Amino acid sequence: MSYFFQIVVSGIVVGSIYALAALGLVLVYKSSRVANFAHGQIIAAGAFITYYLSVSLGVPIFFSFLASMIITFFLAMSVERIFLRKLIGEPIISVIMVTIGLGSILDGLIYLTPFGSENFSFPAFLPQEPLSLGGVSISWTQLVGVIVTFILIGGLSWFFKKSTIGISMRAVSDDQFASMSVGISVPKVFGLAWALAGLSAAAAGCIIGNITGLNFDTLHAFGIIVFPVIILGGLDSILGAVVAGIIIGLIQQFSSGYLDGNFGLKGTGDVMPYIILVVVLFFKPHGLFGIHEIERV
Amino acid sequence: MKSKNFLTALLILVVMFAFTSSVYAGGKVYKLGMSLAITGPTSDAGNPYAKGTEDYFKFVNETKILGDDTIECTIRDDQYKTDVTKRNFEEYLDDGIVMYLNYSTGSTLGLKRDFEEEQIAVLPASYHAGNLDDSNYIFLPIASYSDQLVILAEYVAKNHKGGKAKVALFVHPSAFGRGPVSDVEKAVVAGLNIELVEVVEHGKDLDNTAMLKRLMSKKVQYVISQTVQSPVATMIKDSQRLGLTASSFGEAGKITFLGAHYTGGNDLIALAGTAAENYFWTTGFNITSVPGEKTTKQLALAKLFGRDEKAANSHNYAAGIMVAQVATEAIRRAKAAGLEVNKANLYKMLNGMNGANAYSPYTTSGPVTYSKTDRMGVDLLQIYSVQGGVFKAVGEALESEYMKKIK
Known part of the structure; x- marks a missing residue:
């Protein structure tokens, strides 16, 4: 039975981290209807900034983590200001193409540093012994990852539901022109959405980097890996990202644990989430929690 | 006076020209090309x-x-493209x-026909055995990934205590990863005393708990990897967390991890730590990290050119x-034999590197032998x-016994 529960715990852990990595995509989409293809590079940048601060500059890891989130907050805000602000009102496909180009530019910049072609790992700052209960174990890194995920997601959910700026962001997402007509600054909302996406990406980068080690290819791949999460959950739903992240994490782990290597199957852990995704989209084309918009003509 | 100055200047010019042209005539330039991923995937x-x-x-x-x-x-x-x-x-x-120096498995396989058409010797950084199929011009620098996996499986078979060792392969989902699997299977059919329980193709996994638990439930004691360092690092970190890693080779009830060329080295330690x-x-x-006269030369070269x-x-x-x-040695031998340094003669020189003419560079665990x-x-693997x-x-460095049987 511990086998079953271990897989459940691992699925939830993986799913939570997927949700955190997907959060930035949701935030940008929620406010601007744009899929950000440079998200993986920002995830990697967050991890490398933390590493640089803690290892090269000797800043304690906890403060490096916080500082990295603050730096990527302003970095992503600057990216929006420099590259995307002028595209407000332009076709969405143009903005998406800019994010693809932006990803290439960030790739190039990171490749100019040792982080682009070398491997690193964070210094050990959490207990190495895992927490075990009834044959089920979870590492401190994973536990901290889950806690950070839920704190960030809880905070952002509250922000969008209760705060004036959060409500403004939702309004902009619904209708930019109507929002402008009631005095909401659409450019500021876009900037803030990117900034928050940068902040969450840094958190995701640090947690993923602590699990996999700091390898640029591995880290920036997560910007794409989590796309099924936001599509399954609904592109504009934070709750959807959490639920879908955990569903995908559980499907991966259960497929790997019970199907792979049996009945002549292998690699189902990678394939099953996509099969489930297609089935769900067949019945709910906007994802599990996506908003089904009805336009009056 | 003016004409005297003019004549002096002309004389100096003539002498200079004669000197530089004689230097130029003495030194030939041999052109080589190398294409590889300095940035992009696998640039580590x-x-x-x-x-x-x-x-x-x-x-x-x-x-x-x-x-x-x-x-x-x-x-x-x-950029690995x-x-x-x-x-x-x-x-x-x-x-x-x-001569041409290539890099990845994909591009080596992709350009194989071009190499044949151009009849140019190629040394890739890919040790995929399939590079040699239907090819006459690709020279693997060291023993293939197949040899590497089989030699690890042989090591397991020889050193495992108690019955037949249960082994799983953990491979990259590409020709690079899958290539050696069939050779390990052939070695088992040829009598290699291991049970190949499962072949796992990894993805971009954040957690390998389910896979490791599944392997444990099948009593797998050895996982041999043919991939790059990052997925191996994630797997062995998970194994450590779950308390599944053997503390010594073949420890009963635990897993001993092994892997081929691109799974190891200092990068693996950098990623996986303890x-x-x-x-x-x-x-x-x-x-x-195994100091000796040979590795001292490598370090001296790096120091000479200011490498970190x-x-x-x-x-x-x-x-x-x-x-x-190897390229330099082929050129040196062509020159020593009084041959013109061209594609055909370098190909000939490489094919002649065997027996008493085998070449022993300071970087390898055995001599380079081609025919x-x-x-x-390099047939010997350490x-x-x-x-x-x-x-x-x-x-000591070993040569695969079963690869000879199945070739």
């Missing part, structure tokens, strides 16, 4: 590899190993290269030096294991 291996090649050719030119002749090797970044590799290769051909302890790895290169410690100690730096050494029927360079945070040699 490609970057130090390029540095090794660049440094060794500089060393050859500066120390006049080829007399007044020099090697001009153009090294270009292809086969179309860019092809373009680079074609441009090198236009430049008149006499979880890399007791990881078994094989390659055909000497490594600097990380590059200097990388086995990929050694691999980059090695292909440059018309054997285009795999097994290393992580002890106290560094790779240490395990016994």
Whole structure:
């Protein structure tokens, strides 16, 4: 039975981290209807900034983590200001193409540093012994990852539901022109959405980097890996990202644990989430929690 | 007076021209080309590899190993993109290269026909056995991935205590990863005393708990990897967390992890930290954590050209030096034989590197031997294991017994 529960715990852990990595995509989409293809590079940048601060500059890891989130907050805000602000009102496909180009530019910049072609790992700052209960174990890194995920997601959910700026962001997402007509600054909302996406990406980068080690290819791949999460959950739903992240994490782990290597199957852990995704989209084309918009003509 | 000055100037010019033209006539330039991933995917291996090649050719030119002749090797970044590799290769051909140094499995397989058409010897950084199929011009620097996996399986079979060892393979989902699987299966059919329980193709996994638990439920005791360091690092970290990692080779009820060339080295230790302890790895290169006269030369070369410690100690730096050494040796032998240094004669020189003419560079665990029927360079593979945070040699370098049987 511990086998079953271990897989459940691992699925939830993986799913939570997927949700955190997907959060930035949701935030940008929620406010601007744009899929950000440079998200993986920002995830990697967050991890490398933390590493640089803690290892090269000797800043304690906890403060490096916080500082990295603050730096990527302003970095992503600057990216929006420099590259995307002028595209407000332009076709969405143009903005998406800019994010693809932006990803290439960030790739190039990171490749100019040792982080682009070398491997690193964070210094050990959490207990190495895992927490075990009834044959089920979870590492401190994973536990901290889950806690950070839920704190960030809880905070952002509250922000969008209760705060004036959060409500403004939702309004902009619904209708930019109507929002402008009631005095909401659409450019500021876009900037803030990117900034928050940068902040969450840094958190995701640090947690993923602590699990996999700091390898640029591995880290920036997560910007794409989590796309099924936001599509399954609904592109504009934070709750959807959490639920879908955990569903995908559980499907991966259960497929790997019970199907792979049996009945002549292998690699189902990678394939099953996509099969489930297609089935769900067949019945709910906007994802599990996506908003089904009805336009009056 | 004016005419005297003019004559003096003319004389100086004539002398200078005569001097420079005589120097030029004495020193030939041999052009080589290299295309690899200095940036982009796998650049953690490609970057130090390029540095090794660049440094060794500089060393050859500066120390006049080829007399007044020099090697001009153009090294270009292809970012692991086969179309860019092809373009680079074609441009090198236009430049008149006499030998080509390639990198990835994908591009080596993709350009195999071009190499045949151009009849140019190629040394790739990919040790995929399939590179040699239907090819006459690709020369693997060291024993293939198939040899590496089979030799690890042989090591398991010889050192496992208590019945038949249960083994799983953990491979990259590509030709690079899948290639050696069928050779391991053939070795088992040929009598290698292991039970191949499962072949796992990994994805971009954040957590391998389910896979490791599944393997444990099937009583797998050894996982042999053919991939790159990052997925191995994640797997062995998970195994450490779950308390599944063997603390010594073959510890009962635990898993011993082993892997081929690109799974190991200092990068694995950098990524996995203490979880890399007791990881078994094989390659055909000497490594600097096992000090000796040979590795001292590698470190001296890195120091000479101002490389940082990380590059200097990388086995990929050694691999980059090695292909440059082989190319240089082929050129040196062609010159010594009084032959023109061209594609055909270098191909001939490589095919003649065997028996008493085998070449022993300081970077490898055995001599480089090529012939018309054997285009795999270093046959001897050294097994290393992580002890106290560094790779240490395990016994002497070995040659795969079962690969000979199944070839």
